[in-house]
Amino acid sequence: MLTRRRFLGQSALGMLTLAGGCAPASLVRLKDRAPVVTTDARSLAVKARRTALRDRVLGYPINMLMPNDDFFAWRQQLQAVGIGRVAYNNVGNPFERSSMLYDTRDIEKRVILDFAPLYGFAPDDTWGFVSNSGTDSNMHGMYMGRTLLKARTGVLPKAYFTVEAHYSIQILQDLLGIERVLVGTRPDGSMDPADLQQKLAANADSPALVVPTLGTTFKGAIDPLDEIQAALQGHAAYVHLDAALFGGYLPYTRHAVELLRGGSSGIPARYDSIAVSCHKFFGFPAPAGLYLTTAASFEEFHRHFSRVHNPEYIRHVPGTxxxxxxxxxxxxxHYFTTTGARAALTENANGILQRTGWLLDQLRTRLPQYRATRANELSNTVCFRQPSQALITKYSLATMRQSFDGKADECAHVVVMPHASEAILSEFLADLEADTRVPT
Incomplete structure (x- = not known):
């Protein structure tokens, strides 16, 4: 079995030999090829401008901080043993023995097992994989839910979510060919359990595929998982939790309990599967996601999935x-499971919540006309009335029509990510004070 210690200790040739092959000539040539580095004045100016623009991305949940030197040293060690230099492929189930010569499925499994405790999954009852994106994770969760509910009841489920859910949920509901049931929201944008209960009663003949959100896209609201489970009692259901952003940083704060599945004897778990994005809070420099569920749920799903997807070609049912x-x-x-990385994640997670509170206080004190709001103390999102187009462009602000005090208005929000320093937020506040779009 290829462990982290083992693969980082191998040379490229040794690693490839260990895997059962030999080092291709192209890989040997790559080792001797010097990188092309451009240092002319124009390129340096472009780089400086991009850095300034990067730090002012305030409207979207992307961590624009460049990963630290340790991450790039980690990446170089991987490349030194050939990972990222030849065609590695993690086809199939990472919890099955691999038939591929070049893959990292054992490392992928380790990532899932390392993250499992953060969400309350037992080490001996966990399954998952590293997906291509948060949407990919949501797709698998909704597909698993649809498959299990149809197999258990003989009836195709209906998908329950709110207008505040990520737009991927709407796309995936249509892709899966299931009917949607839009659930009403509370003033903060979270799912209304009372309305959910009414909608369930109106659709009593169909099982429910419920997709709550921990950190809605625009307002940063948190759907109440315990109240949702209470509403689902007596109704066949599967709950897939979209925690793309909040699922990244909350485990490193005093609010970590909000992510736990819970459940015990006689008490159902709060959700069946979860999606978390790697490229949002973590700052991983490429779209990727985590998908986790229980081993028991996967095994049940696997029995039905194998009837439609059982390729002899890779010697096992892939499960994805x-x-x-x-x-x-x-x-x-896998770098983000190391001790040093987790210390940095803890600092970043608590820092963004502190700065979010500071930004809200500043907006309410200095600029009350913007009517700034924050859905809850776990959220790193502050909503306010829309400023001028110049500021929307400068700070890459997202805008939507929202309700303030019962009246609809054009709104924007700031998502305080690790790169959004107090200096950048202060610059933003000064620009708002000078803006004439919203009257005093």
Whole structure:
């Protein structure tokens, strides 16, 4: 079995020999090829401008901080043993023995098992994989839910979510060919359990595929998982939790309990599967995601999935919708399970919540006309009335029509990510004070 210690200790030739092959000539040539570095004044100016623009991305949940030197040293060690230099492929189930010569599925499995405790999954009852994106994780969760509910009841489920859910949920509901049931929301944008209960009663003949959100896209609201489970009692259901952004940083704060599945004897778990993005809070420099569920749920799903997808070609039922998967991403993302990385994640997670509170206080004190709001203390999102187009462009602000005090208005939000320093936020506040779009 290829462990982290083992693969980082191998040379490229040794690693490839260990895998059962030999080093291709192209890989040997790559080792001797010097990188092309451009240092002319124009390129340096472009780089400086991009850095300034990067730091001012305030409207979207992307961590624009460049990963630290340790991450790139980790990446170089991976490349030194050939990972990322030849065609590695994580096709199939990472919890099955691999038939591929070049993959990192054992590392992928380790990533899932290392993250499992953060979400309350038992080490001996966990399954998952590193996906291509948060949407890919949501797709697998909704597909698993649809498959299990149809097999258990003989009836195709209906998908329950709110208008505040990520737009991928709407796409995936249509892709899966199931009917949607839009659930109403509370003033903060979270799912209304009372309305959910009414909608369930109105659709009593169909099982429910419920997709709550921990950190809605625009308002940063948190759907109440315990109240949702209470509403689902007596109704056949599967709950897939979209925690793309909040699922990244909350485990490193005092609010970590909000992510736990829970459940015990006689008490159902709060959700069946979860999606978390790697490229949002973590700052992983490529779209990727985590998908986790229980081993028991996967085994049940696997029995039905094998009837429609059982390729002899790879010698086992893959268990994932996507076939070939990027093998470099799990190996690189494994860095974020190290002690040093987790210390940095803890600092970043608590820092963004502190700065979000500071930004909200500043907006309410200095610029009350913007009517700034924050859905909850776990959220790193602050919503306010829309400023001028010049500021929307300068700070890459997302805008939507929202309701403030019962009146609809054009709104924007700031998502305080690790790169959004107090200096950048202060610059933003000064620009708002000078803006004339919103009257005092």
């Amino acid at each position: 919708i996507t076939c070939s998967r990027d093998a470099v991403k799990p190996a690189e993302f």
